[in-house]
Amino acid sequence: MKISGSKLFKTRLFKKYSQKVGLPPGTLVYVGEERTEPVQITVTDYDETYLHEAMVQTIQACLHFKSAETVTWIHIKGIHDTEIIEEIGTHFGVNHLVLEDLMSPTQLPKIEVYKDHVFIILKSLAYDAATLSVFREQIGFIIGENFVVSLQENAGELFTSVQNRLRNAQGRIRQMRPDYLAYALIDVIVDHYFIALEQLSDAIQTVEEESIANPTSEVLEKINILRRECILLRRPLLPLRDVIDEVLDDEIPLLRKETHPYFRDVYDHLIQVIHTLETLRSTVSGLFDTYTSAVSHRMNEVMKVLTIVATFFIPLTFIAGIYGMNFKFMPELEAQWGYPAVLLVMVGIGIGMFIYFKFKKWF
Numbered sequence: 394m395k396i397s398g399s400k401l402f403k404t405r406l407f408k409k410y411s412q413k414v415g416l417p418p419g420t421l422v423y424v425g426e427e428r429t430e431p432v433q434i435t436v437t438d439y440d441e442t443y444l445h446e447a448m449v450q451t452i453q454a455c456l457h458f459k460s461a462e463t464v465t466w467i468h469i470k471g472i473h474d475t476e477i478i479e480e481i482g483t484h485f486g487v488n489h490l491v492l493e494d495l496m497s498p499t500q501l502p503k504i505e506v507y508k509d510h511v512f513i514i515l516k517s518l519a520y521d522a523a524t525l526s527v528f529r530e531q532i533g534f535i536i537g538e539n540f541v542v543s544l545q546e547n548a549g550e551l552f553t554s555v556q557n558r559l560r561n562a563q564g565r566i567r568q569m570r571p572d573y574l575a576y577a578l579i580d581v582i583v584d585h586y587f588i589a590l591e592q593l594s595d596a597i598q599t600v601e602e603e604s605i606a607n608p609t610s611e612v613l614e615k616i617n618i619l620r621r622e623c624i625l626l627r628r629p630l631l632p633l634r635d636v637i638d639e640v641l642d643d644e645i646p647l648l649r650k651e652t653h654p655y656f657r658d659v660y661d662h663l664i665q666v667i668h669t670l671e672t673l674r675s676t677v678s679g680l681f682d683t684y685t686s687a688v689s690h691r692m693n694e695v696m697k698v699l700t701i702v703a704t705f706f707i708p709l710t711f712i713a714g715i716y717g718m719n720f721k722f723m724p725e726l727e728a729q730w731g732y733p734a735v736l737l738v739m740v741g742i743g744i745g746m747f748i749y750f751k752f753k754k755w756f
Contacts, residue, residue, distance in 0.1 A: 420489075420493065421475045421478055421479060421489070421492055421493060421496055422475075422493075422496065423472065423473045423475060423496045424496065424497050424498070424499070425472070425473065425496075425497075425498040425531075425546065426498075427473075428471065428473045430471065430548060431471070431474075432469060432470065432471035432473070432474045432477050433448070433469070433470040433471065433548060434448065434449050434450070434451075434452070434454075434455070434467065434468070434469050434470075434477075435447070435448055435449075435467070435468045435469075435470075436448075436449055436454075436455050436458065436465065436466070436467055436468075437465070437466040437468070437556070437559060438458050438461065438463050438464070438465045438466075439463060439464055439466075439559055439567055440462075440463045440464065440567065441567050441568050443463065444559060444560065444562075444567070446560075451477075451480070452467075452477060452480035452481055452484055453480070453484070455467050455484075456484055458540065459484070459485070459537075459539075459540060460539075461539065462539065463539070464539055464540070464541075464569075464570060464571050464574060465539065465540040465541075466540070466541050466543070466559075466571075466574055467540065467541070467542045467543070468542075468543045468545070468552065469481075469542065469543065469544045469545065470545050470547070470548040470549075471545070471546070471547075471548060472495060472496055472498075472531070472533070472544050472545075472546055473496075475496070478492050478495065478496060478544075479492070481535070481542060481544075485510065485535060485537065485540075485542065486509060486510065487510065487512065487535055488505075488507065488512075491505060491512045494514060495514065495531075495533045495544060498530075498531045498546055500514055500531065501628065501629065501632045502514055502515040502516060502629055502632040502633040502635075502636050503632065503636060504636045504639050504640065506643065506645050509537060509538065510535055510536060510537045510647070511534075511535075511536040511645060511647050511648060512533070512534070512535055512536075513533070513534040513536070513575070513579075513636060514531065514532070514533045514534075515531075515532055515579070515582060515629065515633050515636065516529045516530065516531060516532065516582075516629035516633070517529070517530045517532050517551055517582045517585055518530075518585060518586050518589040518590075518626070518629070519549075519585065519589060520588070520589040520592040520593055520596075522592065522596065524618075525596055525615060525618045525619055525622070526618065526622055527589050527593060527622050527625075527626060529625075529629055530545065530546045530547055530549070530551075531546040532544070532545055532546070532551075532578075532582060534575055534578065534579075536571055536572060536575045536647055536648070537571065537647070538571070538647065539570070539571060540571055541571045541574050541575050541578070543578055551581065551582070551585070552578055552581060554581060555574075555577050555578055555581055558577070569652075570649065571647075572647060572648045572649055572652045573652050573655065575648075576652050576655045576656055576659065579637075579656075579659055580655070580658075580659050580662075583659055583662050583663055583666065584662070586630070586662075586663075586666045587662075587665075587666060587669075590666060590669050590670060590673065593619070593622065593623075593673060594669075594673055594676075596619065597619055597673060597676055597677060597680070600612060600615045600616060600619060600680060601676075601680055601683060603615070604616065604680060604683050604684040604687055605683060605687050608684050608687040608688045608691065612684065613684060616677065616680045616681060616684060619677050619680070620674075620677045620678070620680075620681075623670065623673055623674040623677050624674070626670055627670065630663070630666060630667055630670060631667065633663060634660070634663050634664070634667065637656055637659055637660045637663060638660065640653075640656050641653055641656055641657060641660065701750065704746065704750075705743060705746055705747075708739075708742050708746075709739050709742065709743065712735065712738065712739055712742075713739075716735060
């Protein structure tokens, strides 16, 4: 039996989950798609007048930044290496239950507040035009007194714009504390939501045009894919709204009130994204009606043509049937001009019907 790529991924994913059954809480098992590439660790240490960037091989190489007065951003690309995740928990005092959630790519967005750090997990979105699918990537943040550890599921360049702002000292990011850096990273993720939804909207519009012009089974399959994607996109977006809402409502010392206006701006953007998604969902639902109407219209056109053709031939068939009986005393059988006369009558009937149908605007 042939299994599609998405079904194969789900099968492997559930096999990985089955490995966790019976294990103690907090046991680190990566349950995402199997990866072999090495984990990349980037350290950016900065303040208003100073910036240092480095690629390191181990978490231990970052420890001397932990107690520095500067702000340190440790960005890790890849969450599949259990040893590195274990080291983060050991050296930064992160609860193993948090790390367990981090290594599960299907984890919904959440926030957990501890005495010396805040843990936030969310999803980034990227649209793939080839498959009409929106890929979700897990991103985790550990926010401390003077550091931010960000963990990205894949080795993408999602935060390049933030890195450039730090290098070029653009805006106020170099003057602010780690909570502002966390805001900047989350803001980039939410901005990419707009890009993904815009591309998804263009795909929906294209499929809508195809469903009107040529409603084939392939178009119906595309509609089903887009409908599924719009449903799945609600899973990471709605919990993230609750996460940002909790940031704004709770008294979290590590997330200072000075950054609340910025997180409130992210919250507003997220509400716009959710409303846009709801609009796209309604549009995709309407695509089924559009497709069905287009198919029905094409079928009606075909039936109309067949009906007109059949109507043309009904009286002609009637005449041909009468003169095909060949009874001995039919007077027309012996007439010299009988055959041409009958043909002329049949042609006249056909022309008369054509003029009548045209007058009625049936075609």
